[in-house]
Amino acid sequence: MSSEQPAKKRISESTIHRLSMYYRTLSLLQKEGYETVSSKELANREKLTPAQVRKDLSFFGSFGTRGLGYDVNELKAKIGEILGIDRQWKLAIIGIGNIGSALVNYKEFSRQGFSIVKLFDNDQRKIGSNHKGIIVSDIKNLDKEIAEDGIEMVIITVPATVAQYMVDDVVRAGVKAILNFAPINLKVPPNVYLRNENMSMELEYLSFAIVNNHTPKNSK
Amino acid sequence: MSSEQPAKKRISESTIHRLSMYYRTLSLLQKEGYETVSSKELANREKLTPAQVRKDLSFFGSFGTRGLGYDVNELKAKIGEILGIDRQWKLAIIGIGNIGSALVNYKEFSRQGFSIVKLFDNDQRKIGSNHKGIIVSDIKNLDKEIAEDGIEMVIITVPATVAQYMVDDVVRAGVKAILNFAPINLKVPPNVYLRNENMSMELEYLSFAIVNNHTPKNSK
DNA sequence: ATTTTCATGTGAAATGGTTCACAAGAAATT
DNA sequence: AATTTCTTGTGAACCATTTCACATGAAAAT
Numbered sequence: 001m002s003s004e005q006p007a008k009k010r011i012s013e014s015t016i017h018r019l020s021m022y023y024r025t026l027s028l029l030q031k032e033g034y035e036t037v038s039s040k041e042l043a044n045r046e047k048l049t050p051a052q053v054r055k056d057l058s059f060f061g062s063f064g065t066r067g068l069g070y071d072v073n074e075l076k077a078k079i080g081e082i083l084g085i086d087r088q089w090k091l092a093i094i095g096i097g098n099i100g101s102a103l104v105n106y107k108e109f110s111r112q113g114f115s116i117v118k119l120f121d122n123d124q125r126k127i128g129s130n131h132k133g134i135i136v137s138d139i140k141n142l143d144k145e146i147a148e149d150g151i152e153m154v155i156i157t158v159p160a161t162v163a164q165y166m167v168d169d170v171v172r173a174g175v176k177a178i179l180n181f182a183p184i185n186l187k188v189p190p191n192v193y194l195r196n197e198n199m200s201m202e203l204e205y206l207s208f209a210i211v212n213n214h215t216p217k218n219s220k
Numbered sequence: 221m222s223s224e225q226p227a228k229k230r231i232s233e234s235t236i237h238r239l240s241m242y243y244r245t246l247s248l249l250q251k252e253g254y255e256t257v258s259s260k261e262l263a264n265r266e267k268l269t270p271a272q273v274r275k276d277l278s279f280f281g282s283f284g285t286r287g288l289g290y291d292v293n294e295l296k297a298k299i300g301e302i303l304g305i306d307r308q309w310k311l312a313i314i315g316i317g318n319i320g321s322a323l324v325n326y327k328e329f330s331r332q333g334f335s336i337v338k339l340f341d342n343d344q345r346k347i348g349s350n351h352k353g354i355i356v357s358d359i360k361n362l363d364k365e366i367a368e369d370g371i372e373m374v375i376i377t378v379p380a381t382v383a384q385y386m387v388d389d390v391v392r393a394g395v396k397a398i399l400n401f402a403p404i405n406l407k408v409p410p411n412v413y414l415r416n417e418n419m420s421m422e423l424e425y426l427s428f429a430i431v432n433n434h435t436p437k438n439s440k
Numbered sequence: 441a442t443t444t445t446c447a448t449g450t451g452a453a454a455t456g457g458t459t460c461a462c463a464a465g466a467a468a469t470t
Numbered sequence: 471a472a473t474t475t476c477t478t479g480t481g482a483a484c485c486a487t488t489t490c491a492c493a494t495g496a497a498a499a500t
Contacts, residue, residue, distance in 0.1 A: 055488075203373065
């Protein structure tokens with residue numbers, strides 16, 4: 001008995017990012033009291049084309065009404081579902097330095113359903129300290145505590161020199177996705193998702209743009 | 221007398237990001253004692269194809285030696301020049317909250333030649349306080365102080381509700397590029413470069429990936 | 441009820457980005 | 471000096487993404 005895969009078309013990274021943008025804009029439209037919105041209006045707010053908006057959505061179904069547009073609440077719920085943010089995700093932060101401790105208090109995460117439930121460090125001076133109500137745990141207990149809390153994602157904010165070790169630990173503990181802030185190319189097995197957040201890279205892009213008078217088609 | 225533009229080909233955002241990656245890897249290769257490197261080796265380290273590496277570089281000139289590869293020091297210098305990071309950039313941070321104050325101490329910025337020289341806030345309790353040797357200035361003095369120091373880029377880490385006002389001020393003060401952390405679509409005139417850093421979006425991507433068992437071609 | 445207006449959903453076309461494949465040229469080897 | 475080995479640089483081919491353009495269908499207006 002062969003279990004058929006549902007012939008999933010490959011969705012581009014850009015489409016998924018735009019879904020995030022639509023989601024955020026739909027939240028705003030809700031607050032502004034809109035009941036429906038057209039692909040045109042949605043596109044205007046993101047500096048995209050209406051066709052782009054419609055095409056993005058069409059990969060996942062047809063959610064609009066011809067002649068009318070999309071129901072704001074409904075579309076938001078639908079995109080939330082697609083993105084998998086129609087629930088709470090529990091996260092841990094590994095490395096409670098500058099960036100790590102800033103992210104503990106980052107409102108935008110909780111607002112989107114990402115809740116930081118555990119903090120880890122290897123520095124004895126930090127272990128036991130309290131950040132926004134969370135006690136920093138010893139990295140040695142990672143395995144046990146990740147399993148206990150059912151944590152599926154972690155944020156890595158340790159120095160580049162130790163990042164790979166932390167990732168190995170975290171992978172062993174069964175984590176499914178990692179957001180990495182260390183400026184290094186990490187290795188993860190194919191069943192673990194990795195994203196790199198590289199803030200210097202963004203500044204370098206700006207530097208390039210100024211120096212070269214760059215006019216990209218569609219910049220972040 | 222018409223001033224001819226040098227028919228600059230449009231470089232893609234991805235190419236520029238990859239240049240940043242090459243730059244970082246070349247720094248590492250320097251430390252490891254390599255004198256030359258092939259496109260193949262460079263590609264392996266970034267999980268790219270050798271053709272991609274060569275094509276990226278070819279947009280800017282030909283820097284290698286056939287049969288031998290690229291001189292590590294030379295190529296690094298060349299890419300540094302292209303990216304415009306062969307010099308110091310002076311930056312200010314607007315909004316000294318969680319994220320803002322974390323970035324003041326962010327080593328990776330200074331390492332790449334981005335030096336934070338001014339901090340601004342509108343909160344009287346923060347103004348005058350010392351972060352890593354820098355005194356937080358009143359946002360009211362933005363214009364004067366930006367001009368004084370010749371600051372060309374700023375990082376915006378204020379709440380979304382006030383971000384547009386800050387951007388307007390900063391643009392008026394003559395800033396050329398903005399790295400924005402507020403989760404909102406900002407408006408800037410066409411001669412000002414804007415990049416948005418949206419960390420929730422990265423988590424949402426991971427959420428999508430887990431839920432949909434996503435296998436993108438080439439993920440960040 | 442009929443017509444007009446509007447905006448979706450989607451194949452097809454156009455554009456943009458990546459990979460292939462190979463000629464060219466430099467260094468190493470015979 | 472000639473040959474072999476290696477790796478670059480780049481048009482051409484390929485693949486992915488975006489935009490176009492229009493048939494379709496729902497709502498509003500007559």
